[in-house]
Amino acid sequence: MALITLQTEHFRNLAAKPVTFSPAFNLIDGANGSGKTSLLEAIGYLGLGRSFRVSRHQAVVQHQQQRFTVFGGLDAGTLNCRGSNSGAFNSGVPNPDTGNSDARNSCIPNSELKAAPEAGASSYAHRLGISRDVGLKETVLRVDGEAVRNLSALARHLPVLVIDPGVFDIVAGGPGKRRQFLDWSVFHVEPSFGGAWQQCQRVISQRNQTLRNGRIDESLMRAWDAQYDLLSNRVTDARLAAFALFKEAFWLLLGETDAAWANQLKLEFYPGWDHAQRLSEVLVSHRDQERRMGHTLYGPNRADIRLKIQGRPVAEILSRGQQKTLVILMKIAQGMVLRPLGKQVTFLLDDINAELDSRHRQMLAEKLRLLQCQVFITSIEQQTPDTLWPGTTTPDFRMFHVEHGQVTEEH
Numbered sequence: 001m002a003l004i005t006l007q008t009e010h011f012r013n014l015a016a017k018p019v020t021f022s023p024a025f026n027l028i029d030g031a032n033g034s035g036k037t038s039l040l041e042a043i044g045y046l047g048l049g050r051s052f053r054v055s056r057h058q059a060v061v062q063h064q065q066q067r068f069t070v071f072g073g074l075d076a077g078t079l080n081c082r083g084s085n086s087g088a089f090n091s092g093v094p095n096p097d098t099g100n101s102d103a104r105n106s107c108i109p110n111s112e113l114k115a116a117p118e119a120g121a122s123s124y125a126h127r128l129g130i131s132r133d134v135g136l137k138e139t140v141l142r143v144d145g146e147a148v149r150n151l152s153a154l155a156r157h158l159p160v161l162v163i164d165p166g167v168f169d170i171v172a173g174g175p176g177k178r179r180q181f182l183d184w185s186v187f188h189v190e191p192s193f194g195g196a197w198q199q200c201q202r203v204i205s206q207r208n209q210t211l212r213n214g215r216i217d218e219s220l221m222r223a224w225d226a227q228y229d230l231l232s233n234r235v236t237d238a239r240l241a242a243f244a245l246f247k248e249a250f251w252l253l254l255g256e257t258d259a260a261w262a263n264q265l266k267l268e269f270y271p272g273w274d275h276a277q278r279l280s281e282v283l284v285s286h287r288d289q290e291r292r293m294g295h296t297l298y299g300p301n302r303a304d305i306r307l308k309i310q311g312r313p314v315a316e317i318l319s320r321g322q323q324k325t326l327v328i329l330m331k332i333a334q335g336m337v338l339r340p341l342g343k344q345v346t347f348l349l350d351d352i353n354a355e356l357d358s359r360h361r362q363m364l365a366e367k368l369r370l371l372q373c374q375v376f377i378t379s380i381e382q383q384t385p386d387t388l389w390p391g392t393t394t395p396d397f398r399m400f401h402v403e404h405g406q407v408t409e410e411h
Helices: 036-048 165-172 175-189 193-211 218-254 279-285 287-293 320-341 358-371
Strands: 002-009 025-029 067-075 126-133 138-143 146-148 160-163 265-270 304-309 346-349 374-379 397-403 406-410
Touching: 002 036, 025 036, 025 358, 036 067, 036 126, 036 160, 036 346, 036 374, 160 320, 165 175, 165 320, 175 193, 175 218, 175 304, 175 320, 193 218, 193 287, 218 265, 218 279, 218 320, 279 287, 320 358, 358 374
Parallel strands: 025 374, 025 397, 160 346, 346 374
Antiparallel strands: 002 067, 067 126, 126 138, 138 146, 265 304, 397 406
């Protein structure tokens, strides 16, 4: 699916006016503070259910307003999975349907989730809407006019990947960044993952409470351990399946580069404990250690993607520029994993000029063109197709200028 129409109400400084996009590339420019990143943020809400910039919904609602709304109209997109092999590989994985529940099953007034005036509901393959009342702390979701409870109902229609200055922490940051990176793919690939991971997190919370008690009831801990072991294996199996697909796509991309470090790179998934042992046995043997620390030290909450060169973390070996190349290839590989599932990824590239030189920008733009995904690119200076795709086929695109929250198409 591709996002064709976006309309917001009381979202940051964006004007409440519908904007029509290209199903391929959308080049957006504007001064700092003009609202171009807010535009990407609104798109992200439809696919992520949250902001990729801040953790609190209150930060995005306009001043003196209590509720914001984001509406999106989707069409079938540019992806033609069957009969096309451009940048694709065969996964044989069934279509997923999973996610987290954090919404009330209620209705959004029609006035707040209306389609663009120039396009009726029948013009869209799907209509997505999200509204958040920050005072009542209620989130309302709608798909095709029907109220839904799970964010997965939105995310399965509009998978969103963000590439912004913070994304490079995937390499330099801690394991949590890489778990989040992997779990995005797991969510879209493995139907059982969302529910199993939620249950697993609840058991971890219960184990932690028990560990922090002065005296541990060993029979109670063993009961929690047994449940944790079962759920952890379900979560880990889902992660391993998605990681195998990601790794296949990533090595395919890496083989197309001329990077000197590519042949030395080692990529492995660490499940969070020595997988040669049952997790329940590991927990028992490290009971005193966990009791002293007061929380769970082993299991899927400690999983990681380990990236090494010559036995050392890549952040210690690769230059900043080389790390950028690595992360770009990792993000593109995520999009490749979903392609055989018939899912078109929407990439949000925020202010890439600040982090990427022209060579990296051209490499990224060309890989995304071959992937046949929808892309939104923001920059302070105007981006033109000839600077992104010099000497090659120019994809379908539209250009926009943002000023004081007003988004205007440039011709």
